[in-house]
Amino acid sequence: MTDYEVIDQLTVSLAREVKNGESCYTGIAIPLAVVSIQLARMTHAPDLDFYYGGYWIQPDLDVDLFTIMTDLDAFKEAFPKAKGFNPLIQLYRYWEGPKHTLDFGIIRPAQIDQWGNINNSVVGNYDQPKVRFPGGAAVGDIINTCHHVLVYIPRQDKRTFVENVDFITGKGVSPEWRRENGLEKYKGITVIVTDLAIFDFQTKDSRMRVRSVHESSTIEEVQENASFSLEIPDPLPITKPPTELEMKVLREKADPLEVRKFDYRPR
Amino acid sequence: MTVISNLSAIVSEIVLPNTKIAIGGAAMFLKPMEAVREIIRQQIKDLEIITLIGDLDIDLLCGVKAISVLESSFIGLPMIGMAHNFRKSIEEGSGLVFKEWSELSMVRAFQAGAMGLPVTTVRSLLGSDLVKVRPDFEEVVIQNKKYIQVPALNPDLAIIHAYAADSNGNVYYPKQHILDDFSLLPAFCSKQLFVCVEKMISNQEGREIVEQGHIPMFSYLDVDYIAKTPKGAWPTGFPPEYAGDMGHFMTYSGMSRSPETFQLYLQQEIYKEDTN
Incomplete structure (x- = not known):
């Protein structure tokens, strides 16, 4: 049996959602997403085009991206070897334009509800909130401009998995709404990975459903850590645990500095 | 005519209460931090601040209650955590008006402002x-x-950080420079542009940068004020000159949690230079 932690399961599960040849975007504030992208590229998806905070494409290197971003010498060495380079200027200019639509984005919202709406703005009254989150940056934009969106939530609980979000920073999955608004190309959130399970919206009314439960948790635990009743398939699949190869690449190449743990508060 | 002077003189001349200021940079990169520190040293208040993605710059200004209206899509310390002073200002109802944008809508508003729409x-x-x-x-x-x-956004003034300027007021960025839209966007929609530079260079050196394939980011026609602020983006990163100082951000994150330690931070990192 492979030795791994819950955070590794989360990272690996996210990486497996990535398909080779796709293009994607993440913000720079979410280290686990970046690690999972790099893991995917170092395993099954070498030809992934990745806009890191909007500007790196395909460094094409065996170095973890965090080192490139924070170590100037590593950055200077990586720059000339990059397969392509795209300053942010271009992403901002063609966003919503005809030239390019990214296949997917990865986001980490403060709250998500059963309809796939996300909240990164406030809890409570908008003008004098109980909690003021940082704001959405581009998460709402990504939901309405990428073909689909992957979400991860490092610690699932009743505060992060809510029945209806207090404030919609990014719109949910509703296919009817997307058709009515001419956004049917952009499906919204398709997959959510947490420290307990994987979820999707594959029900008749596009409501959140458990897709598989991690072997380190139970379905009772998954339900207890959501403020709404989850759709649960029968039989209930168990998430495939990380393989030996995935763990080796993750530890030795994709994330030797364990940047993924920046995102994680153990239970 | 581009004014080239020292930071303190320029700030006291152009940063006045009720000025609508766009701050360049984003997400712990390219922030004109030395100018922000000077605004705090001069105790200028009632500012309207606009920035695409705010981090230490905005949290410091919130902490000293210098902002009356804030427009942004995100205020936090990426990878580290919440911006405590910003968060407290809103949660405690201090009167700070926050006009929230999404990142793309704000980019569009900057672009529209630059085009006069x-x-x-x-x-x-x-x-x-x-x-x-x-x-x-x-x-x-x-x-x-x-x-x-x-x-559209049309601030009174944009403050950005750049690599170098020549004595005519042309502003240059080095090879391998990244993330320039964070500075370009606010610069071209604002009525005045104040550029803080790492160093002053000769026209000859400027031409050499241009010949390497790097056009000046701003010509003297675009730039109203220039001040030399070596390492002035610190602790935000200014690649390839210097990386972001993550250790400093972590220290700040801890010290900004309580008013007492925040005051200590101000004394240690900002006001101290006042006596020099």
């Missing part, structure tokens, strides 16, 4: 509750398609 449209805001809390955002239908119309 009164408004622009964006589709990615469809379905967002931001449309409900921003009376100046409005759903419109153009050629049977729905859009959200947002106002």
Whole structure:
């Protein structure tokens, strides 16, 4: 049996959602997403085009991206070897334009509800909130401009998995709404990975459903850590645990500095 | 005519109460931090601040209560955590008005401002509750398609950090420079542009940068004020000159949690230079 932690399961599960040849975007504030992208590229998806905070494409290197971003010498060495380079200027200019639509984005919202709406703005009254989150940056934009969106939530609980979000920073999955608004190309959130399970919206009314439960948790635990009743398939699949190869690449190449743990508060 | 002077003189001349200021840079990169520190040293208040993605710059200004109106899409310390002073200002109802944008809508508003358009449209805001809390955002239908119309941004002043300037007021960026839109966007929609540079160079050195394939980011026609602020973006990163100082951000994150330690931070990192 492979030795791994819950955070590794989360990272690996996210990486497996990535398909080779796709293009994607993440913000720079979410280290686990970046690690999972790099893991995917170092395993099954070498030809992934990745806009890191909007500007790196395909460094094409065996170095973890965090080192490139924070170590100037590593950055200077990586720059000339990059397969392509795209300053942010271009992403901002063609966003919503005809030239390019990214296949997917990865986001980490403060709250998500059963309809796939996300909240990164406030809890409570908008003008004098109980909690003021940082704001959405581009998460709402990504939901309405990428073909689909992957979400991860490092610690699932009743505060992060809510029945209806207090404030919609990014719109949910509703296919009817997307058709009515001419956004049917952009499906919204398709997959959510947490420290307990994987979820999707594959029900008749596009409501959140458990897709598989991690072997380190139970379905009772998954339900207890959501403020709404989850759709649960029968039989209930168990998430495939990380393989030996995935763990080796993750530890030795994709994330030797364990940047993924920046995102994680153990239970 | 571009004014080249020292930071303190320029700040006291152009940063006045009620000035609407766009701050360049984003997400712990390229912030004109030395100018922000000077604004705090001069105790200038009632500022309207606009920035695409705010971090230490905005949290410091919130902490000293210098801002009356803030416009942004995100205020936090990426990878580290919340911006405590910003968060407290809003949660405690200190009177700070926060006009929240999405990142793309704000980019569009900067671009529209630069082009002299009164408004622009964006589709990615469809379905967002931001449309409900921003009376100046409005759903419109153009050629049977729905859009959200947002106002253009035209700040009074943009403050940005750059690599070098020559004595004519042309501003240059080095090879391998990244993330320039964070500075370009606010610069071209604002009525005045103040550029803080790492160093002054000769016209000859400037031409050599141009010949390497790097056009000046701003010609003297664009730039109103220049001050030399070596390492002035610190602790935000200014690659390839210097990386962001993550250790400093972590220290700040801890010290900004309580008013006492925040005051200590101000003394240690900002006011100390006043006596020099």
